[in-house]
Amino acid sequence: MPSAAASPPTQDEATIRVRGVVKHYGEVRALDGVDLEATAGTVLGLLGPNGAGKTTAVRVMTTLLKPDAGEIHVAGLDAVRQAAELRERIGLAGQYAAVDENLTGAENLTMVGRLYGMPRAVAKTRAQELLARFDLTDAGSRPARGYSGGMRRRLDLAAALVARPPVLFLDEPTTGLDPRARLAMWETIEGLVADGTTVLLTTQYLDEADRLADRIAVIDRGKVIADGTSDELKDRVGGERLEIHLSDGAQASAVGAALAPMAAEAPFSEDGVVKLSVKQRSGAIVEAVRRLDEAGVGVDDIGLKRPTLDDVFLTLTGHAAEERTDDDDDDREGRR
Amino acid sequence: MRRLVTDTLVIAERNLVRLPRSPDLLLAFTVQPIMFVLLFVYVFGGAISTPGYSYVDFLIPGIIVQNIAFGGFVTALGLNEDLHKGLIDRFRSLPMARPAVLAGRTLADVVTNSLSVCVLVVTGLIIGFNFHASAGEILAGFGILLLFGYAFSWVFALLGLLVSSPESANSLGFIAVFPLTFISSAFVPVDSMPAALQWFADINPFTIVVDAMRALWLGAPAGNSIWGAVVWSLAILVVFAPLAVARYRKTAALR
Numbered sequence: 001m002p003s004a005a006a007s008p009p010t011q012d013e014a015t016i017r018v019r020g021v022v023k024h025y026g027e028v029r030a031l032d033g034v035d036l037e038a039t040a041g042t043v044l045g046l047l048g049p050n051g052a053g054k055t056t057a058v059r060v061m062t063t064l065l066k067p068d069a070g071e072i073h074v075a076g077l078d079a080v081r082q083a084a085e086l087r088e089r090i091g092l093a094g095q096y097a098a099v100d101e102n103l104t105g106a107e108n109l110t111m112v113g114r115l116y117g118m119p120r121a122v123a124k125t126r127a128q129e130l131l132a133r134f135d136l137t138d139a140g141s142r143p144a145r146g147y148s149g150g151m152r153r154r155l156d157l158a159a160a161l162v163a164r165p166p167v168l169f170l171d172e173p174t175t176g177l178d179p180r181a182r183l184a185m186w187e188t189i190e191g192l193v194a195d196g197t198t199v200l201l202t203t204q205y206l207d208e209a210d211r212l213a214d215r216i217a218v219i220d221r222g223k224v225i226a227d228g229t230s231d232e233l234k235d236r237v238g239g240e241r242l243e244i245h246l247s248d249g250a251q252a253s254a255v256g257a258a259l260a261p262m263a264a265e266a267p268f269s270e271d272g273v274v275k276l277s278v279k280q281r282s283g284a285i286v287e288a289v290r291r292l293d294e295a296g297v298g299v300d301d302i303g304l305k306r307p308t309l310d311d312v313f314l315t316l317t318g319h320a321a322e323e324r325t326d327d328d329d330d331d332r333e334g335r336r
Numbered sequence: 337m338r339r340l341v342t343d344t345l346v347i348a349e350r351n352l353v354r355l356p357r358s359p360d361l362l363l364a365f366t367v368q369p370i371m372f373v374l375l376f377v378y379v380f381g382g383a384i385s386t387p388g389y390s391y392v393d394f395l396i397p398g399i400i401v402q403n404i405a406f407g408g409f410v411t412a413l414g415l416n417e418d419l420h421k422g423l424i425d426r427f428r429s430l431p432m433a434r435p436a437v438l439a440g441r442t443l444a445d446v447v448t449n450s451l452s453v454c455v456l457v458v459t460g461l462i463i464g465f466n467f468h469a470s471a472g473e474i475l476a477g478f479g480i481l482l483l484f485g486y487a488f489s490w491v492f493a494l495l496g497l498l499v500s501s502p503e504s505a506n507s508l509g510f511i512a513v514f515p516l517t518f519i520s521s522a523f524v525p526v527d528s529m530p531a532a533l534q535w536f537a538d539i540n541p542f543t544i545v546v547d548a549m550r551a552l553w554l555g556a557p558a559g560n561s562i563w564g565a566v567v568w569s570l571a572i573l574v575v576f577a578p579l580a581v582a583r584y585r586k587t588a589a590l591r
Contacts, residue, residue: 059425062429063428063429064425064428064429084431085431087429087430087431088431090429092425092426092429094422094425094426098421098422098423098425098426099423100350100354100421100423101421102353102354102357102358103350103353103354107350107353111346111349111350112426112430114342114343114346115343115346115427115430115431115432115436116430116431116432117339117431143357159426
């Protein structure tokens with residue numbers, strides 16, 4: 001019988017490597033030559049709007065779909081040729097919180113444990129451990145039907161962790177959660193990563209990728225259009241900007257003139273706020289305040305702001321991250 | 337192989353522990369068949385002539401076969417719900433035996449079908465049904481019922497994986513099963529039907545299974561019906577189980 005601990009984990013095992021993966025649904029190219037890489041113990045964020053191909057990417061990496069072309073290695077195993085072995089090394093939790101509503105929390109986890117090949121007693125013990133860890137001990141003996149959205153999501157994540165997989169796939173783990181449950185989920189994921197789990201996380205939330213992911217791959221229309229650390233992506237959009245809130249919006253043009261020597265490009269102003277890329281970060285605020293003071297411009301607030309991932313997405317794709325496209329396609333992706 | 341057996345049992349257990357928690361499902365397995373027996377016997381019974389048998393004796397084997405054909409609906413609806421809820425994705429991401437999700441479902445149907453058959457037999461006995469058979473023949477009758485019901489569960493398993501919603505599983509299932517069971521010897525003698533229907537009824541597997549049940553439980557002439565019922569059941573199983581498993585391997589979540 002295959003066991004969850006077939007061989008000791010090696011350095012290479014907890015990694016994800018995807019090369020040139022293509023997946024069609026009829027005419028639609030859901031994945032159009034995707035490359036991804038995650039090193040052991042890190043979080044790779046797959047960031048993109050609905051229908052970008054995130055769910056399809058997760059489905060090919062978790063052996064649920066066969067790619068039409070390309071190579072996928074997860075935990076050192078080929079996702080097509082070694083699919084059965086790979087399933088012992090991965091955990092999958094999704095936005096649809098796949099738990100059996102008619103079973104209790106404990107029964108759900110015990111069932112998953114037994115389907116990983118654990119004897120009943122071991123699966124039961126593991127279920128109780130996970131219920132305790134996810135703050136579900138009291139709810140564990142009640143059918144999941146009565147759980148809140150956050151509780152269901154925690155149970156779903158617990159189910160993905162039953163066999164202590166070295167690689168975890170989380171498909172939009174916080175979509176639809178209230179802010180408190182979302183924060184709790186973030187902390188849980190951070191805890192898992194601290195324990196050495198490699199996580200691939202899809203999200204359409206920029207703040208989520210920013211907070212959790214070591215590296216981010218921005219995906220749009222089935223292609224990875226950028227990847228790197230959050231900082232690297234922000235740098236691609238340009239450096240830091242000086243943001244000046246004026247006491248009197250009419251003085252915006254005076255600001256442009258006063259700060260022209262230190263500006264990297266023409267300033268942008270709107271509603272009494274002037275944004276301006278600076279040539280040099282150090283001393284920029286002091287210099288700007290001095291120049292504005294000399295020019296007699298009243299300032300309410302001034303600061304150096306890094307571009308957000310929102311700016312990144314807008315610059316890279318020409319459309320906002322959370323804009324919904326007409327052909328709403330995570331739906332279509334889900335079907336065969 | 338051992339993995340297939342344990343995984344199948346785990347899934348069967350999953351589908352059975354929910355039963356006591358869903359009163360509506362339990363009603364479907366118990367009260368609904370009783371209601372049909374009472375309606376047929378007391379509403380139609382007086383108007384249907386069944387030479388050689390009282391209508392209760394004639395009806396009970398027929399209605400049990402019809403009931404068992406509908407038993408697989410739970411599989412179709414349950415699998416379709418699992419698709420929508422993402423549970424099939426979870427199962428497919430686990431290192432479990434591929435056919436176990438379907439085999440466990442259909443195995444659970446055998447248990448619920450047994451429950452339904454017992455309820456119907458007891459109801460029949462209360463309102464006047466009599467076995468004209470040895471203990472061995474009665475048991476053989478149970479065996480054929482459960483085998484036929486099991487084979488039909490695989491038809492429903494395929495249906496549940498093919499349709500887009502539980503509602504369409506429901507209507508497609510009814511459209512397929514109702515004519516099959518009604519244009520058979522289940523409720524009326526076949527020779528009372530128009531010629532075209534008689535032709536269909538005679539080759540209908542439901543007629544063959546119902547005739548086998550009457551041969552075993554009432555001592556009616558068996559003809560080829562008993563081995564015919566077994567062959568039909570095995571043929572349905574051999575065709576539909578691989579089709580359903582192949583479909584399951586390729587299936588994706590519906591959302």
